[in-house]
Amino acid sequence: MKILWVKTDFLHPTTRGGQIRTLEMLRELHKRHEIHYVAFDDPSNPEGLRRSPEYSARAYPVPHRLVPKRSPQFAAQLITGLFSKFPVSGLRYQSRAMRDSLAKLVSEIDFDVKVCDFLAPSINIDDMDGWVLFEHNVETLIWERHAQTARTLVHKKFFGLQARRMLEWERTVARSAAHVVAVSDKDEQIMRERFGIHHVSSIPTGVDLDYFERPASATRAYDLVFVGSMDWMPNLDGTRWFLSEVLPLIREKRPDCRVAIAGKNPPPSLIAEQKDPLISITGTVPDIRPYLWGSAVSIVPLHVGGGTRLKIFEAMAAETPVVSTTIGCEGLPVEHGNTIRIADTPGAFAAECLTLLFDSEERARLAANGLELVRANFSWERVTRLFEQTLRSVKAPAAQSA
Incomplete structure (x- = not known):
C-alpha cells in the first residue's frame, strides 16, 4: 500500500x-x-x-x-x-x-x-x-x-x-x-x-521484547521508578501525588526508600520542591532500560487517564513488577494480584509498594506473570x-x- x-x-x-x-x-x-x-x-x-x-x-x-x-x-x-x-x-x-x-x-x-x-x-x-x-x-x-x-x-x-x-x-x-x-x-x-x-x-x-530483555548483569540502584514525560500533565500530577501523599507513608516503614522519576522536561517547580537525596529527578535520559532493570518496582500513579500505557508493558518486558492506580492501567488486560498490583488511595498504594519491596519472591512471581502476558500478546x-x-x-x- x-x-x-x-x-x-x-x-x-x-x-x-x-x-x-x-x-x-x-x-x-x-x-x-x-x-x-x-x-x-x-x-x-x-x-x-x-x-x-x-x-x-x-x-x-x-x-x-x-x-x-x-x-x-x-x-x-x-x-x-x-x-x-x-x-x-x-x-x-x-x-x-x-x-x-x-x-x-x-x-x-x-x-x-x-x-x-x-x-x-x-x-x-x-x-x-x-x-x-x-x-x-x-x-x-x-x-x-x-x-x-x-x-x-x-x-x-x-x-x-x-x-x-x-x-x-x-x-x-x-x-x-x-x-x-x-x-x-x-x-x-x-x-x-x-x-x-x-x-x-x-x-x-x-512492546519490543528483545530490546527490554533484562540482562543477567542488571544491578539494583532504586527501589521505585516512575517513567514518563514530565511535560504531560497527567504524569506531572501523578508524580506530585505520589511524592507528597504516598512516599511519606512508605518511608514510615522503609526510611531509605530510593525513588527515580525518569522523564523529560521536569518543570523547575518540581525540581525545586525535591531536596531529598534519595529522590532522583533525571530529566531526559538516553536509555530508559537501566532505570527499569535497576528498580525493584515500577509505579504508575496516574489519576488523569488516557494514553498508550506503554510504560506498563515496557516494565513488564523488563521483568519489573508494576504497582498502578486503576486509571493508570485502564483498558489493559491486567489482573490485580496476578500480573499487576492496583491501588488508588495513598495508603493502599503505599501498602502495595511495601509488600513488593519486602517480598522478593512476590516480586519475582508478579514480574514473571507480567512478562508472560506481553510475550504472548503484545509483540510489535x-x-x-x-x-x-x-x-x-x-x-x-x-x-x-x-
Missing part, C-alpha cells in the same frame, strides 16, 4: 509513548509498504528528519514554530484561544503551510490510505473522509478528568471549557473520518458511546499485523482533497 501519514512531529529522539507506538508500527509497515511521512520540522532537532528513512520512503518537513510552554507567548496564546471554537491544545498546531502541503500531496499522489496520527493534525485537514484517525487517547476524557481533579475554581473553569470544546472537535472529526483506531477496548467503547460512531476498532499497544509484529488489516479495509478515494 501507498500510505500518507501525518503527525505533528518526527519520531526521534523518541521520548513519548505516542512516538514509540507510531515508530514501532511504522517500522513494521515500512518493510512492506510505501510510507509518506509529513510532520512539522524543528530546526533545533536535525535528528528527527535525518532518521526518518528508518520508517518512511519519503519525509516531508513542514515549517512551524511551536510556542514554548510556560512562556509569555504561550500565555498570550491561551488568552487568544479563549475566543476560538477549538481547544488550545489543537490551536498550537494550526498551520496554513501544513494545510497546503497535505492538499498538494493528496492531489498529486494516489494514496491507498491516509492516516491522521493523533487528533491534533486534523485541524489542518478540511475533510476527514478517506482518512483513518489514529488515536492514542480519548482526548476529551483527559480534559474532563483535569476539570474534575482541578484544585482551584479558575482551573476548573478553564479545564471545563477546554473539555467541552475538545468533545465537540473530537466527536466531529471522529464522525467524519473513514475509520477510527482506538488504543484499547475501553477507549473504543467510550468513543462509540460519547461520539456516536460505529466505524471504530481497537488496536492494542505493543503481532500488533502491527492487526493494524495493517484495518488499513486494508479502508479504501481511500484517489486524489481526494485534504
Whole structure:
C-alpha cells in the first residue's frame, strides 16, 4: 500500500509513548509498504528528519514554530484561544503551510490510505473522509478528568471549557473520518458511546521484547521508578501525588526508600520542591532500560487517564513488577494480584509498594506473570499485523482533497 501519514512531529529522539507506538508500527509497515511521512520540522532537532528513512520512503518537513510552554507567548496564546471554537491544545498546531502541503500531496499522489496520527493534525485537514484517525487517547476524557481533579475554581473553569470544546472537535472529526483506531477496548467503547460512531476498532499497544530483555548483569540502584514525560500533565500530577501523599507513608516503614522519576522536561517547580537525596529527578535520559532493570518496582500513579500505557508493558518486558492506580492501567488486560498490583488511595498504594519491596519472591512471581502476558500478546509484529488489516479495509478515494 501507498500510505500518507501525518503527525505533528518526527519520531526521534523518541521520548513519548505516542512516538514509540507510531515508530514501532511504522517500522513494521515500512518493510512492506510505501510510507509518506509529513510532520512539522524543528530546526533545533536535525535528528528527527535525518532518521526518518528508518520508517518512511519519503519525509516531508513542514515549517512551524511551536510556542514554548510556560512562556509569555504561550500565555498570550491561551488568552487568544479563549475566543476560538477549538481547544488550545489543537490551536498550537494550526498551520496554513501544513494545510497546503497535505492538499498538494493528496492531489498529486494516489494514496491507498491516509492516516491522521493523533487528533491534533486534523485541524489542518478540511475533510476527514478517506482518512483513518489514529488515536492514542480519548482526548476529551483527559480534559474532563483535569476539570474534575482541578484544585482551584479558575482551573476548573478553564479545564471545563477546554473539555467541552475538545468533545465537540473530537466527536466531529471522529464522525467524519473513514475509520477510527482506538488504543484499547475501553477507549473504543467510550468513543462509540460519547461520539456516536460505529466505524471504530481497537488496536492494542505493543512492546519490543528483545530490546527490554533484562540482562543477567542488571544491578539494583532504586527501589521505585516512575517513567514518563514530565511535560504531560497527567504524569506531572501523578508524580506530585505520589511524592507528597504516598512516599511519606512508605518511608514510615522503609526510611531509605530510593525513588527515580525518569522523564523529560521536569518543570523547575518540581525540581525545586525535591531536596531529598534519595529522590532522583533525571530529566531526559538516553536509555530508559537501566532505570527499569535497576528498580525493584515500577509505579504508575496516574489519576488523569488516557494514553498508550506503554510504560506498563515496557516494565513488564523488563521483568519489573508494576504497582498502578486503576486509571493508570485502564483498558489493559491486567489482573490485580496476578500480573499487576492496583491501588488508588495513598495508603493502599503505599501498602502495595511495601509488600513488593519486602517480598522478593512476590516480586519475582508478579514480574514473571507480567512478562508472560506481553510475550504472548503484545509483540510489535503481532500488533502491527492487526493494524495493517484495518488499513486494508479502508479504501481511500484517489486524489481526494485534504
